[in-house]
Amino acid sequence: MKTILALFAFALSVNAADTAIDLAAKLSALQQDGSSLVRLKMLTKGLTLQLQIKQRRTAKSTEVLYQVLWPKERLGESVLLKKIGNQAATGTVFVPPESLRKIDMNEALFGSDLLCADVLDNFFAWPNQALVGVGFVNRISCQILESKPGKSDASNYTIARTWVDVQRLVPLRIEKHNAVGKVIRRIDSGRVVTDDIGRYVPLGLTVTDLRSNTVTELDGSKLKHDVTFTDAELTLTSLK
Numbered sequence: 001m002k003t004i005l006a007l008f009a010f011a012l013s014v015n016a017a018d019t020a021i022d023l024a025a026k027l028s029a030l031q032q033d034g035s036s037l038v039r040l041k042m043l044t045k046g047l048t049l050q051l052q053i054k055q056r057r058t059a060k061s062t063e064v065l066y067q068v069l070w071p072k073e074r075l076g077e078s079v080l081l082k083k084i085g086n087q088a089a090t091g092t093v094f095v096p097p098e099s100l101r102k103i104d105m106n107e108a109l110f111g112s113d114l115l116c117a118d119v120l121d122n123f124f125a126w127p128n129q130a131l132v133g134v135g136f137v138n139r140i141s142c143q144i145l146e147s148k149p150g151k152s153d154a155s156n157y158t159i160a161r162t163w164v165d166v167q168r169l170v171p172l173r174i175e176k177h178n179a180v181g182k183v184i185r186r187i188d189s190g191r192v193v194t195d196d197i198g199r200y201v202p203l204g205l206t207v208t209d210l211r212s213n214t215v216t217e218l219d220g221s222k223l224k225h226d227v228t229f230t231d232a233e234l235t236l237t238s239l240k
Contacts, residue, residue, distance in 0.1 A: 018166065020129040023145055026169060027162070028124035030199065032057050035229055039069075039222035040204075044112040045214060049074070051110075054229055060085055062120050063234045066109070078239045079109060083120045088154065091116045094239035106156060113185070113209040113216040115156065118176075123147040123160040137163045137172040137188075157185075168192060168200035184210055190219075197225050 018026075038053040050070035056063045061084045068077040076096040083089040091103040105117040128148035135142050142163035149155045159177035164170070174187040189202035204219040232238055 020131045020145060023131070023143065023164060023166065024124045024126075024129040024147065027145075027164070027171065028122055030169065031122055031124065032059050033197075033225060034058065035225070035227050037222070037224045037227045038220065040218055040220045042110065042112060042216065042218055044110070044216040047111065049110060054233060056229060056234065062122070064119055065234055065238070068110075077110075079103070079116070080234065080236065080239055081105075081116055081119050082234075086152070089117065089120050092236055092239065094236075096240075098240075100236065100239065113207045113212075113214050114218075117156055118185070121155060121157075121160075123149070123155070123157070124162075126150060126153055126160075132161070135163055137165075140165050140172060142166070142172055165192075165200075170200045170202065172202075186210060195223050195225075 035056045038055070040051055040053070042049045042051055048071075049068055052067045052069055054065045054067075062082070064081045066079040066081075068074045076094075078094045080092045080094075081089065082091075089105050091105055091107070092100065093103050094100050103116060105115070105120075107116050108114065109116050109119065124147060126147045127150040130146045131143055132146045133144045135144055143166050145162045145164055147160045147162070148158065156178070157176040158179055158181065161175045161177075162171045163173040165172050170189065170192050172189045175183045176185040176187075178184045186208045188206045188208075190204035190206065191202070192200050193203050195201045201223070204217065207216040207218065208214070
């Protein structure tokens with residue numbers, strides 16, 4: 001009974017004007033936050049990598065460059081991912097001193113449980129959005145937003161469900177479904193903090209591949225906006 005009352009009270013507290021489309025649009029806009037510089041630690045399958053990420057995310061394009069800072073033997077190894085307008089997403093990996101190759105977007109990022117396509121995917125911009133219920137993540141009440149791609153949206157997933165803390169506008173859990181409706185990837189947010197421009201963001205993420213039951217931990221240590229990258233910094237030439 002208490003749970004039912006809590007869910008009812010939460011539903012009433014959500015702004016009535018926030019339809020599924022409204023909520024998705026707000027989350028999409030937060031992803032399109034211009035240029036930023038990120039440093040994080042990736043722990044996956046017994047491997048630890050220190051990474052630097054340069055990214056530019058707008059409504060028209062997404063460009064993300066991952067560069068390995070540590071361990072020393074992998075220093076300079078890089079992955080460049082791009083999605084421009086309606087063009088197909090592209091990816092390139094550079095391994096010093098001279099190895100440069102195109103990668104499939106379904107390839108795992110540095111061997112982790114995160115696909116290269118996951119980095120560029122903005123399912124909040126998909127045309128089909130619905131609020132399908134309420135739930136709790138770490139005892140925090142969330143609206144569950146269900147996103148489905150349109151005919152022109154290339155994606156590995158047919159459904160993405162997001163548990164949204166609407167008070168802070170933070171996705172606390174994301175579950176991605178394959179073509180037969182099975183959840184194959186789950187992304188859980190860690191501790192939520194305020195970033196350098198005053199938004200609430202998760203300090204870390206846990207990515208679980210439910211097919212292999214393997215887990216990747218992403219722990220952020222630095223996030224800076226209002227940085228400037230030249231076009232040359234986000235090209236194949238810059239990887240070298």
